[in-house]
Amino acid sequence: MEKKLVSWLVLLIALFVALPYSVGASNEGNLLQNTSSGNVFGAGDSLQINQDIQGDLVLAGSRLEINGNVVHDFIGGGGELVVNGNVSGNVIAGGGSIKVNGNVGGDVAVLGGQIFLSRNSVVNGDILLGGGEVTLDGVVNGNGSVSAGTLRTGDNFKLKGNLKLESQNYPSNLKDDVGGNLNITARNETEYQYANASEGFGIFSFILGLLASLALGFILIYLFPGFVSRLAELVRDSALKAGLLGFLILIFLPILSIVLLITFFGWSLSVLMILLLTIGILIATVPVKLLAGEIIYNKIFKKDAGKMVYYLIGAFIFAIAYEIPLLGGLIRFIALLIGLGVIVVWLGEHARQGI
Secondary structure, eight states: OOHHHHHHHHHHHHGGGGHHHHTTOOTTSOEEEEOTTSOEEEEEEEEEEOSOBSSOEEEEEEEEEEOSOBSSOEEEEEEEEEEOSOBSSOEEEEEEEEEEOSOBSSOEEEEEEEEEEOTTOEESSOEEEEEEEEEEOSEESSOEEEEEEEEEEOTTOEEOSOEEEEEEEOOTTGGGGBSSOEEEEEOOHHHHHHHHHHHHHHHHHHHHHHHHHHHHHHHHHHHOHHHHHHHHHHHHHOHHHHHHHHHHHHHHHHHHHHHHHTSTTTHHHHHHHHHHHHHHHHHTHHHHHHHHHHHHHHHHHSSOOOHHHHHHHHHHHHHHHHTSTTHHHHHHHHHHHHHHHHHHHHHHHHHHTTO
C-alpha cells in the first residue's frame, strides 16, 4: 500500500472525532455503544477500555487507553492513544501521540506526531507508519514502510521483512535490525517543507469538505435513521432509474421555478421549490455514501457494522474519488443525480400512502 493512501486512511480515522458532536454526546460523559455482534464504538474526551472486546473497537477522543484485548480490529483517532492490550486484527490510528505496547496479529497503519512501538510488542503483519518522530523497539514479523522526520530504534527492535524508509534522521546501524532489503530515501527537510507548502491548501480544503460531509451524514443518520436507510435501499434497488429521475428534476425544476417566479400567484411556490431543491442537493449524496460504505465494509470484513461506520467509510471513499481530475467531478454529479432521484421516489411513496 502506498504511503500517501495510508496517510489519507488514517486521516479519516482522526476526523472521526466529529462523531460526539454529531450524535449529541454531552460534555458530562462519553459516548460508548456496544452492538450485538460484539463491536464497540465510542467517542468522548477521555476513554479507558478495561474489558476485552469480542469484535471491532472504534474510538475517537482526546485520550484513548486500551487495556483490554481486542478480538478483531482497533480503529482510533485522537490526541493521545495508548494500546496496552493485544489486538488480534489490525491497528489503524491517527493522532498526536500513539503508543502500541501490546501484540498485534495483523498490520499496524498509523499516522501521528509521535509513534512508539514498545520493546514488549510483536506485530505479526506489516507496519505502515508516518510521523514526526517514530520509535521502534518491538518485533515486526512482516514488512515495513516508514516516513518520519526522525526514526529511532531500540535494542529489541527487529524487522524480519523488507523496510522502505523515508527519513531525515535514522540510525546508522539500521541494516543490522532488518532481515530483508532496506531501501532508504534521505529526506531534505527544507525541500520537503517547500514542496508540500502548496499542497497544504488542498489538504485543508479536503479536510473541511470531509468534516462537513461527516457532520451532515452523522446528524441525518442519528435523527432520521429510517429515512436515510430507506433512501439507501432505493439506491441499491434502482440506482439507474433514480439517476435518470434526478437528472430530470435537476433540469426541469429550476426552469419551472423561474416560470412560476414571473407569475403573480406562483412566486411563493417557486421559492418553496427552490428551497426544497437546495435541501435535496445538500442531503442527496448521504444515502449513496452510506450504501457504498456498507458494501465496501461487508466485502472486506465479511460482517455487519453500524450505519455510522458505513457512512464514515463511504464519505471518505467519495472524498478521495472527488479529488480525481475530471473523473471526480463526474462521480460527484452521478451521486447527486442518484440521491435526488431516490428522494423523489421516497416522497412519491409517502404521497401514495397519504402521509
